[in-house]
Amino acid sequence: MPTKVRRRSMDSEDPFTMALEPPDGETEEQRQCRLLLEKEAKDISDAIDEQLTQEKAQEKKGPRPVKVLLLGQSESGKSTILKNFQLMYDPKAFRAERASWRAIVQLNVVRSIHVILDVITRAQSRRPTTGENGSPDSPVVDDELATLKMRLSPLIRVEEVLMQRLIPIGPDKSDAARLAQLTNIPYSELPRNVNREVAVHSANPWKDVFKRLKGIDDNESFDSEKAIDWEDPTDPGVVLHALAEDMKALWSNQTVQALLDRQNLRLQEAAGFFLDCLDDVTSLKYMPSDGVDHILRARLKTLGVSEHRIKMTSGGLTGSISRDWRIYDGAYEHPEAYPPGSLTTPVRFSWRTPVSGESLLFFGRLIACSCRFCTSERHGHHTSTTCKHSIIFLCPISAFDQVLAEEPRVNRLADSVNLWTTIVSNKLLASTNIILFLNKIDVMRTKLESGIKLVDYVNSYAKRSNDLETASSYLRKKFAGIQRENSPSPRVFYCHLTTATDRKSTQIVLANIKDQLMHQYLNDAALLP
Numbered sequence: 001m002p003t004k005v006r007r008r009s010m011d012s013e014d015p016f017t018m019a020l021e022p023p024d025g026e027t028e029e030q031r032q033c034r035l036l037l038e039k040e041a042k043d044i045s046d047a048i049d050e051q052l053t054q055e056k057a058q059e060k061k062g063p064r065p066v067k068v069l070l071l072g073q074s075e076s077g078k079s080t081i082l083k084n085f086q087l088m089y090d091p092k093a094f095r096a097e098r099a100s101w102r103a104i105v106q107l108n109v110v111r112s113i114h115v116i117l118d119v120i121t122r123a124q125s126r127r128p129t130t131g132e133n134g135s136p137d138s139p140v141v142d143d144e145l146a147t148l149k150m151r152l153s154p155l156i157r158v159e160e161v162l163m164q165r166l167i168p169i170g171p172d173k174s175d176a177a178r179l180a181q182l183t184n185i186p187y188s189e190l191p192r193n194v195n196r197e198v199a200v201h202s203a204n205p206w207k208d209v210f211k212r213l214k215g216i217d218d219n220e221s222f223d224s225e226k227a228i229d230w231e232d233p234t235d236p237g238v239v240l241h242a243l244a245e246d247m248k249a250l251w252s253n254q255t256v257q258a259l260l261d262r263q264n265l266r267l268q269e270a271a272g273f274f275l276d277c278l279d280d281v282t283s284l285k286y287m288p289s290d291g292v293d294h295i296l297r298a299r300l301k302t303l304g305v306s307e308h309r310i311k312m313t314s315g316g317l318t319g320s321i322s323r324d325w326r327i328y329d330g331a332y333e334h335p336e337a338y339p340p341g342s343l344t345t346p347v348r349f350s351w352r353t354p355v356s357g358e359s360l361l362f363f364g365r366l367i368a369c370s371c372r373f374c375t376s377e378r379h380g381h382h383t384s385t386t387c388k389h390s391i392i393f394l395c396p397i398s399a400f401d402q403v404l405a406e407e408p409r410v411n412r413l414a415d416s417v418n419l420w421t422t423i424v425s426n427k428l429l430a431s432t433n434i435i436l437f438l439n440k441i442d443v444m445r446t447k448l449e450s451g452i453k454l455v456d457y458v459n460s461y462a463k464r465s466n467d468l469e470t471a472s473s474y475l476r477k478k479f480a481g482i483q484r485e486n487s488p489s490p491r492v493f494y495c496h497l498t499t500a501t502d503r504k505s506t507q508i509v510l511a512n513i514k515d516q517l518m519h520q521y522l523n524d525a526a527l528l529p
């Protein structure tokens with residue numbers, strides 16, 4: 001029948017059908033990974049459907065919530081911005097999570113030490129060579145360092161225990177468990193291209209783990225300090241405390257520094273770096289306090305999209321108003337991660353470098369999600385056919401000299417620029433507030449001051465001065481220009497230079513954004529029938 005023939009031929013050209021077809025020459029490992037991602041996408045979709053149904057019912061009862069989507073490539077700082085929001089507007093919940101973040105800080109510490117131990121192992125396995133003057137070509141691991149390495153080996157077990165607590169592998173074979181299997185392999189057995197970073201799925205209630213361990217009742221008011229059994233000899237904190245002096249000796253060892261230098265491993269610039277405050281984080285009763293920003297600096301990669309509800313209040317001429325906010329952390333979910341602290345491959349940046357396929361797929365999915373949230377409202381409050389919510393887009397500008405782990409030909413800044421172009425040019429997002437955060441300004445400053453030249457990666461930077469002010473203002477103008485040229489209709493360019501781990505400065509920015517969005521929300525509401 002003609003219709004059948006037509007449909008078949010359309011199907012074979014349908015980009016969605018083509019996109020879903022398995023790639024040619026797919027290996028079994030790739031197939032497993034793809035199926036996992038597809039199942040996860042379906043779970044997300046089902047969860048959104050369920051959420052939409054609930055929201056519809058809820059929204060009939062009260063005012064519309066303000067929705068903000070955090071977007072950006074992996075390690076751009078989305079979760080850190082979310083933590084800042086929680087710290088400001090939901091401090092009680094934030095404090096209750098301190099025990100969980102204590103475990104992440106401990107995990108970050110042992111991970112950094114593990115990286116160093118791996119570097120030493122590699123140096124030990126190399127045959128020593130000598131230069132022209134007869135001295136060794138590369139730093140030599142002496143007996144003292146080898147002994148130190150041996151004494152620190154119990155930390156590997158601590159890391160495994162922490163990872164198992166965070167991502168238990170049960171008989172359920174859930175996504176979280178299966179992803180954990182991908183990442184829970186001991187470092188020594190990991191193939192080079194496998195993710196070395198532990199990641200939790202947003203659906204995994206990892207923060208409850210410590211609560212569950214102590215058997216605290218859900219209804220009991222939860223004090224995070226009570227969640228720790230301070231007398232427990234198997235608590236990772238005990239081992240960390242016992243090995244604190246050895247860890248300090250390792251980090252300050254000249255040979256270790258030389259070996260890290262040779263491999264271009266800048267641990268101090270890597271996420272979750274705590275080796276500069278070992279006294280503090282290895283103290284027997286260590287708990288990340290309100291006074292220090294350890295929770296903001298702690299690194300735990302999250303996969304999937306998570307929703308966080310916060311009640312926010314804003315003052316104005318008409319008195320103070322209070323609204324529910326929903327903040328979505330659109331964590332980038334590529335199964336690979338960046339090797340810690342390295343990534344100085346000199347892949348040049350170009351304003352036209354193709355965006356990685358994985359990133360596009362992910363952002364497409366996120367935009368689809370956010371637009372579905374709007375679709376659900378269109379019949380209720382919205383009269384517009386475009387998304388009215390807000391996006392905070394994070395670009396870690398310090399990544400200008402780094403490449404994507406999953407696509408080593410793509411510069412990380414180029415990836416961000418392309419994602420930015422995709423977002424600002426999307427017609428469905430024409431009415432969306434898009435706020436750009438050029439993040440990791442502190443790391444950018446350190447890099448530029450250490451002599452790394454922006455022009456070596458971004459040709460068009462030409463002969464401009466290699467300082468933070470000039471560089472950030474140049475990048476800001478570039479991002480503004482892309483928005484101007486690509487937005488379906490004119491919109492205001494909102495941009496902030498941020499250091500998300502610096503609570504004070506970030507909270508000023510977020511307070512302004514909160515007031516701005518509340519104001520717009522009220523204006524929109526006034527225009528509604």
Ligand SMILES: Nc1nc2c(ncn2[C@@H]2O[C@H](COP(=O)(O)OP(=O)(O)OP(=O)(O)O)[C@@H](O)[C@H]2O)c(=O)[nH]1
Binds near residue numbers: 332
């Ligand atoms: N020095 C510095 N570190 C930052 C800044 N913003 C975030 N970080 C750190 O960078 C790491 C990654 O930040 P996250 O907030 O986890 O990044 P993300 O975008 O949520 O990453 P994914 O979970 O992989 O999607 C964390 O250890 C943060 O503490 C910043 O402005 N300066």
